[in-house]
Amino acid sequence: MKPTITIVVAISSNYAIGKGNQLLWHLPKDLKHFKDITAGGTIIMGRKTYDSVGRPLPKRRNIVVTRQDIVIEGCEVVKSIEAAIALCKTEDEVFIVGGAEIYRQAMHLTDRIYLTIVHHSFEADTFFPEIDYREWKETTREDHQTDEKHAFSYSFITLERP
Numbered sequence: 001m002k003p004t005i006t007i008v009v010a011i012s013s014n015y016a017i018g019k020g021n022q023l024l025w026h027l028p029k030d031l032k033h034f035k036d037i038t039a040g041g042t043i044i045m046g047r048k049t050y051d052s053v054g055r056p057l058p059k060r061r062n063i064v065v066t067r068q069d070i071v072i073e074g075c076e077v078v079k080s081i082e083a084a085i086a087l088c089k090t091e092d093e094v095f096i097v098g099g100a101e102i103y104r105q106a107m108h109l110t111d112r113i114y115l116t117i118v119h120h121s122f123e124a125d126t127f128f129p130e131i132d133y134r135e136w137k138e139t140t141r142e143d144h145q146t147d148e149k150h151a152f153s154y155s156f157i158t159l160e161r162p
Helices: 028-038 047-053 081-086 100-109
Strands: 004-012 016-018 042-046 061-065 076-078 093-096 112-118 137-144 154-160
Touching: 004 028, 004 100, 028 112, 028 154, 042 047, 042 081, 042 100, 047 061, 061 081, 076 081, 081 093, 081 100, 093 100
Parallel strands: 004 093, 004 112, 042 061, 042 093, 061 076
Antiparallel strands: 004 016, 112 154, 137 154
16 A cells, blocks of 8 residues: 655745745745644655754654765755655655655656645755646645735645646
8 A cells, every 4th residue: 555645845936945945935924834744644855854944843743865875864865755745654645855856766756746835936956846737637726925924926726646
């Protein structure tokens, strides 16, 4: 049995996701959205993403993918995305949460994408792989405008493989 493989990502209009191993924007509702989706579940991330977060995310099983031989307290460490998914055989769904190389490796395995699109282009050094929308069906969309806590408009979109 294979779990549903779900990518959770926030991208800009030009597919940017980061610069200098940091996020490009601060959108509190997107952070809450991420927490609501992944809380109680298993998240899979690359070592650089783990380093940018700096700690295991609470109330989640944290799996870190790296080629390095390291131990990270509070995380399971594996050498490949396939090895990470193999650890999750009995789970209903696992969440791929970054970074760019992990997204690239997982894209062909992915069943669902929880996508936040920030409606702005950013200068960046890290990008999400381009989405071929012909391979996906949009099942939900929630649009949000700028406000006092959100400098950019954004949309929460769910994409599913048909």
